[in-house]
Amino acid sequence: MDFEPDAIRRFRHHPSPGVVKDAPSRHALEPLRARYQRKSLAQAVEHRRPGPGRQLQRTGGESIDAGRAIAHARSVSSTTLLVNPVASIRFAARELHAIAAACIAQCAHRCGPPSRQETGDMPSQMNHSARPIRVALIGYGFASRTFHAPLIRSVSRLSLALVASSRPEEVRADLPGIAVEGDPMRAVVDADVDLVVIATPNGTHFALAQAALRAGKHVVVDKPLTPSLPEAIELLGIAQAEGRLLSVFHNRRWDSDFLTVRQAINDGLVGDVRHFESRIERFRPQVRDRWRERPGPATGLWWDLGPHLVDQVLSLFGWPDGVQASFARQRDGATTDDWAHVVLSFGATRAVLQVGMLAAIPGARFVVHGTRGSLVKAQPDPQEPQLIAGVRPGDAQWGIDPGPLQWRGDDGTLQTRPALRGDQSRFYAELAEAIAGDGPNPVPPEEAIRVMAILQAADDSASQGRSIVPQAPG
Known part of the structure; x- marks a missing residue:
């Protein structure tokens, strides 16, 4: 620390x-x-x-x-x-x-x-x-x-x-x-x-x-x-x-998996979305001595990985009309939540967000069902492991995601399309442009505050055991 x-x-x-x-x-x-x-x-x-x-x-x-x-x-x-x-x-x-x-x-x-x-x-x-x-x-x-x-x-x-x-x-x-x-x-x-x-x-x-x-x-x-x-x-x-x-x-607005799924939804591959799943699951059975896994302000897995999932969902569907959450400490010795299951309601549409630390076989990164079909993006974005391995923006393999999107439409045919290339360095490139007056703020604080309001609503729902109607800030 x-x-x-x-x-x-x-x-x-x-x-x-x-x-x-x-x-x-x-x-x-x-x-x-x-x-x-x-x-x-x-x-x-x-x-x-x-x-x-x-x-x-x-x-x-x-x-x-x-x-x-x-x-x-x-x-x-x-x-x-x-x-x-x-x-x-x-x-x-x-x-x-x-x-x-x-x-x-x-x-x-x-x-x-x-x-x-x-x-x-x-x-x-x-x-x-x-x-x-x-x-x-x-x-x-x-x-x-x-x-x-x-x-x-x-x-x-x-x-x-x-x-x-x-x-x-x-x-x-x-x-x-x-x-x-x-x-x-x-x-x-x-x-x-x-x-x-x-x-x-x-x-x-x-x-x-x-x-x-x-x-x-x-x-x-x-x-x-x-x-x-x-x-x-x-x-x-x-x-x-x-x-x-x-x-x-x-x-993670610039992750390959999210960019690919967003494009598919916008292209109408599944029609009107009615069920949306987004998950980040890992297999780390041992609790580590680090601030994220100790009690404190905004610690625990929901406040660590939840912001990514919430930010992506809000950009797709807007403001939810309900939040229902369940948190748990599943690993021996855990002192903060290490599992979370959160459901956001958007009228007839449900967005299911899940994070966990005991998934040796993790679920698909995204699953989407709609009025015209379904799609699955199983493999997650590769940029984090690439960065750990020393791959850098500008390298030939940077951001290339080998895992295709699969979808089945109303004709019953299973089809695939290649994943879009991810590039998280775009955040800092666009930030530099914004500071110089050449473009907009890539993530305005107003948008991050809306994410925080949902994170807090999920906290409240889990602690109170009931659905919360979130109030949009400002």
């Missing part, structure tokens, strides 16, 4: 700080970052700070002693993060933004306005004609090693510049030449970073994403966005206020 979630979990619901009175917008801070891009935010603030003991006014009458705040910011380290998380994160991630804004607002007469060369055209999108988007990857567990790092590095408009991990030797072995930072909060506010990718335990997502957004970074969060809907909605509001892109890594 890269970062202990307990250190950050305790303040997920603390109120946001006030805004500096009459302070400029976040865009006014961009020249400061550009002028001192080789300095930390604390160093940049110090350069323009008022004299020792100078009080900077915030709304509500609260004042900040700039010298004390900067001294505290300098002291933030991985040790302080664990021992004194509230002080560390509040100062490092949010208070410094307020102090920097106040310093600019109150000291502009000494420094003068920034030059056009410094400001350029700095809206929420960036001009990347001169350089790639610099990425900080927070966490270096399985998801980062297997998915994020190789996919980021496959996109020419992105440059992996920094990895935050408590296991620097592993990072350096896999990614020689990439800077390593032991403190995640330092990494998310690093002045040299444009985009922060958060792949840490689910309970840490909110605090890290909030800090990055308030520091003016674009942010990607591995699914699920946060453990709770209020946190996710708050992050959406912060991203909108800061003019920064917030996206969620629902990478």
Whole structure:
């Protein structure tokens, strides 16, 4: 585990700080970052700070002693993060933004306005004609090693510049030449970073994403966005206020199996869908000592694999009118759910979602029955095992799925069609385009929030033993 979630979990619901009175917008801070891009935010603030003991006014009458705040910011380290998380994160991630804004607002007469060369055209999108988007990857567990790092590095408009991990030797072995930072909060506010990718335990997502957004970074969060809907909605509001892109890594939208089934449904091979099955089943009878299999915020198999299944179903059928779920702990020693069976209702259509860890002979990845026939996509997408084996986007075999789709129509003939090629690197390619203003966000946070609402509804259904009518957020 890269970062202990307990250190950050305790303040997920603390109120946001006030805004500096009459302070400029976040865009006014961009020249400061550009002028001192080789300095930390604390160093940049110090350069323009008022004299020792100078009080900077915030709304509500609260004042900040700039010298004390900067001294505290300098002291933030991985040790302080664990021992004194509230002080560390509040100062490092949010208070410094307020102090920097106040310093600019109150000291502009000494420094003068920034030059056009410094400001350029700095809206929420960036001009990347001169350089790639610099990425900080927070966490270096399985998801980062297997998915994020190789996919980021496959996109020419992105440059992996920094990895935050408590296991620097592993990072350096896999990614020689990439800077390593032991403190995640330092990494998310690093002045040299444009985009922060958060792949840490689910309970840490909110605090890290909030800090990055308030520091003016674009942010990607591995699914699920946060453990709770209020946190996710708050992050959406912060991203909108800061003019920064917030996206969620629902990478299995670009899986070969899903793309193939979606195309077949859209082509009308089975008519109107009435029964849809989607499952991810594995055979891992031994419980492992990892955060996903220990009690905690949004842990267990449903919150691990369920987001993929729910995201795909919502993209096909829209918002369900009912959720019925059953969870279980089937393996000896399991302390979180390791099996889930969830049924979503869409009028006369039922979508059956299943995940499990005791399937030595797993069921078909997709089964669909409709008014004109049925289809089966038995073999799952190959990209995860390919990435583990060292295959990378751009390689000849990348994303090629040898398992065909089978379907039988109303004429009774069993037919096949080849699987479409998958390419999860499209998430990061489209993300880079969105940051540059050349395309839409590949996974808008509003869509990820809808996924979370269904995940929570299934949790509620399983715990209460009844069907839930899910409420669409927002």
